[in-house]
Amino acid sequence: MNPETSSPRNAPAGFAIQRNGRVFFILLAIALPALAGYVIYEQLRAPVFNAHMDWDSGTILEVEQDSFANWAGFLEGDVILSVNGAPFPELPAVVGNYPAQVERGGQTLILELPLVPMAKLNLPALPGGVAVALVFWGSGLLLLLRRFEQAEIRLVFLLSQVLGIAILFPMSYLPKWYPPPWGMDLSVACLFLSAPLILHHYLTFPVRLGAPRLRQLGLGALYLLALAASLLWLMEPALGRRAGMIYTACVTAAAICALGYAYLRRASADERRRLRLIFFGALLGGLPALLLYFLPSIFNFPQRIPLWLAGLFTAIAPLSYLYAVLRHSLFGIDRLLNRTLVYTALSLGILVLYLGPFLLIYRFAPGDWLAQIMVAAGLTLAVGLAFESTKKALQRLVDRLFYGGWYDYPGVVEQVTRALAACTEREQLREALTSQIPALMQLQGGDLHFDEEARPAASPPGAQFSLAFQGQPRALWTTGPHRDGDDLTESDRRILDTLARQAEIALGNVLLIETLRAQLNEIRASREALAQAQHRLLRSREDERARLARDLHDGPLQVLIGLNMQLGLLLPQAEEPAALNEMRAEVRRLLSDLRGVCAELRPPMLDTLGLAAAIRSLAEEWSAQSRVVVRLDLAPNAALKDLPGDVAVNLYRVAQEALANISKHADAHRVAIRLEWESNHLSMTIEDDGKGFSLPENASDLTARGHFGLAGMRERVNLIGGKFIVISSPGRGTMIRVTWQPSPPKKQGKKGRQGG
Secondary structure, eight states: OOHHHHSOTTHHHHHHHHHHHHHHHHHHHHHHHHHHHHHHHHHHHOEEOOSEEETTTTEEEEOOTTSHHHHTTOOTTOEEEEETTEETTOOOSSOEEEEEEEEETTEEEEEEEEEEEHHHHOTTTHHHHHHHHHHHHHHHHHHHHHOTTOHHHHHHHHHHHHHHHHHHHHHTSOTTSOOOHHHHHHHHHHHHHHHHHHHHHHHHSSSOOSOHHHHHHHHHHHHHHHHHHHHHHHHOHHHHHHHHHHHHHHHHHHHHHHHHHIIIIIOOHHHHHHHHHHHHHHHHHHHHHIIIIIHHHHTTOOOSSOHHHHHHHHTHHHHHHHHHHHHOSSTTTHHHHHHHHHHHHHHHHHHHHHHHHHHHHHHHOTTOHHHHHHHHHHHHHHHHHHHHHHHHHHHHHHHHHTSTTOOOHHHHHHHHHHHHHTOOSHHHHHHIIIIIHHHHHTBSOEEEEETTSOOOSSOOSSEEEEEEETTEEEEEEEEOOBTTSOOOOHHHHHHHHHHHHHHHHHHHHHHHHHHHHHHHHHHHHHHHHHHHHHHHHHHHHHHHHHHHHHHHHHTHHHHHHHHHHHHHHHGGGOSOHHHHHHHHHHHHHHHHHHHHHHHHHSOHHHHHTOHHHHHHHHHHHHHHHHTOEEEEEEOOGGGGTTOOHHHHHHHHHHHHHHHHHIIIIIOOSEEEEEEEEETTEEEEEEEEOSOOOOOOSSGGGTTTTTOHHHHHHHHHHHHTTOEEEEEEOTTSOEEEEEEEOOOOOOOOOHHHHTTO
């Protein structure tokens, strides 16, 4: 079935009404910027003579000091007879300088009369009037574009456009210049219409007041009265102005009362927080204009504020509605006004702080630049030092006096989220939940009890949340009510519930980190135990080698030496000396092999001549066997005589293992060994020009990559508390560097130094 053929008959009419409504709002949205453009264009091309005059007689009543008329030579009391050949007050329609016939003291003069654009003389009023009108226009248009389907938004848009037009023409002209008559009539009509529109809006949004039938009848009567006041203005301006002002003031006051009633009597705690921005925005926008401008105008009293300032106050209302209606909640709205008030107060304070001293300097020492620079520097330093503390104090004052129990919802979530994400210990989590959140949300406090702790006997009259980990309850978080004694609202509970879910994640992180820390401590302890076992194994191995070398030297070696001597004594008496000589040769070979084994187990030079001599002997013997040149740069034996035995042995073993690796893998032609003291540490470097190899990224991977010799060297160096460095790359040789620093001597006490 075709949807178009099955739709109701009245659907096209509904679509036509909706389309016509959109066209109306589009035309209305274009009207205000078009009128603002006309005002700017008209003032740019309209020529004016900036002197206070009696236009009927052509007499100049007053000439300002810095005016164009004063520059042209016109004086107070001059009578302008004609301009550009035309009798006064006929003026040319184009900006420029024109010859004028002027009577002064019985004489006739010819002066050039300057006609300048009105915009040039109207700068204080034109930008302010256009800006305020466009604020109303832009606020209403943005709301309409975002929420056109809502009747309340369409009403706000209509109200903002009407108020913008009502302000545009009166505010854009200084009192001595007059807007076009039709523009002033349009502004007055829109002003009279804005009052019932304001009341209409406050009766229907955000809380509907009164019965629908009575509301419709009352508003209809008010709209008719606005039309009647506009017609009366057109027919009898003086009477119409008085009647219209009274009507506008009364209806606007009724609208503010309706909003106050809805705020105080009909709204819940959450609704009051939502209405707070609207309520105070309306008061700040409407009361100054009503009390200080409209009422004095009605009763012909002196106006307390100029029209441009009244217009600026009224611009507060649409700006507050722009954010409040878009979000229709407290989030981000009160925060904006709150921060605006704080920074506005700070700005005004800084302005007053600077303005007072500079006015005094300008009054008493206008040309003293040094004093001005010193005052500016001192004030800037004072502002910089006091800004943060002053801002915090103002923030607390605004929160307490203006908002009562209000707190910054987005700020709470943002700050607490960051704090919970950074929690790695239980105390950090406890601090965030029991101190930070109550302070930010203005609560009476809170408690956090873990499962292994004693639970509270009774929870406070606030909120309670169970925090679970891996499906099991692990902690209980409780919060108190507001500090002012009010119970938690639904918004408070939603925020706390969100924070509780984040706290549950943070609790899981804390417990996982505790588990990982325990496992890490176990691994670290096992590694330390393994390292100690390796150290003991190396020590026991060296001790066993030394013992075995001593046993071989004191036992089999001595026996073989005695056997060799006995064979030498028997040689003259032997019937077959060749056999004895062969036996003696075999004994000498055994002696040589055993001496080599003893030297391998424990080099005798290491104990007798020191580390340098042992390394020199090792290098010479290795060079003779491998036919590789070894260059030695060794510290003198005297410098190494106090070297601990285990240090000397392990350094010798490192050199021994390094030379063995070079002969097996390096294919080197030159080797350099350096052993020297560098400042307060001993350094041994073994470098070759062999083919090198690729090092693993971690030293712990040496064994996995098959570098068992390097791993053994590293273990020996770690055993003596030294540092082991290997530098190598394919084709660039290898360098092994070992550094060892002796431990500082322990300080003796006073008794030890005094010999007890």
